[in-house]
Amino acid sequence: MTSASIKSASGPARRAVVAAAGAAGLSVALTACGGSDDDASSSSDAAGTSGSTGSTGAASTGGTGGGDNAAAGAALTKTADIPEGGGKVFDAEKVVVTQPTAGTYKAFSAVCTHQGCAVKSIADGVINCPCHNSNFSITDGSVKSGPAQKSLPEVAIKVSGDSITLA
Numbered sequence: 001m002t003s004a005s006i007k008s009a010s011g012p013a014r015r016a017v018v019a020a021a022g023a024a025g026l027s028v029a030l031t032a033c034g035g036s037d038d039d040a041s042s043s044s045d046a047a048g049t050s051g052s053t054g055s056t057g058a059a060s061t062g063g064t065g066g067g068d069n070a071a072a073g074a075a076l077t078k079t080a081d082i083p084e085g086g087g088k089v090f091d092a093e094k095v096v097v098t099q100p101t102a103g104t105y106k107a108f109s110a111v112c113t114h115q116g117c118a119v120k121s122i123a124d125g126v127i128n129c130p131c132h133n134s135n136f137s138i139t140d141g142s143v144k145s146g147p148a149q150k151s152l153p154e155v156a157i158k159v160s161g162d163s164i165t166l167a
Contacts, residue, residue, distance in 0.1 A: 087122040098138035107155040114148035
């Protein structure tokens with residue numbers, strides 16, 4: 001009789017532990033994959049703004065900024081470092097600078113509007129996010145393929161001579 005009472009006493013406790021562990025694992029998985037497309041980084045509307053500059057180096061105007069580390073006047077790079085038809089990601093400033101056509105420079109937030117991952121590369125005319133494979137246009141930051149549904153916000157830059165700085 002004692003062995004039967006021990007089994008029944010340990011059965012529910014074991015089930016409770018296993019159920020709790022399963023619930024915790026499910027919670028972590030849902031948190032990692034959950035979220036919305038309404039991240040704080042996507043609060044800017046990139047439509048209707050023109051961030052291009054000609055070879056004269058006129059100032060670019062645009063969205064609300066790239067990220068917490070983007071500071072106005074901060075030197076980013078030289079124009080020669082931004083390939084035509086491509087671009088470069090500046091991790092520390094959370095900004096990506098592109099040159100869609102010769103002498104035209106654009107800048108966008110380097111924070112993906114899907115779930116806030118950092119975009120990492122530019123290839124074949126698109127800015128790539130490695131987390132969920134969202135792709136954005138180097139010309140206007142618009143979504144080329146999802147799951148992202150919102151454009152990358154434009155960031156104001158200034159091109160002066162051969163220098164590109166945050167505006």
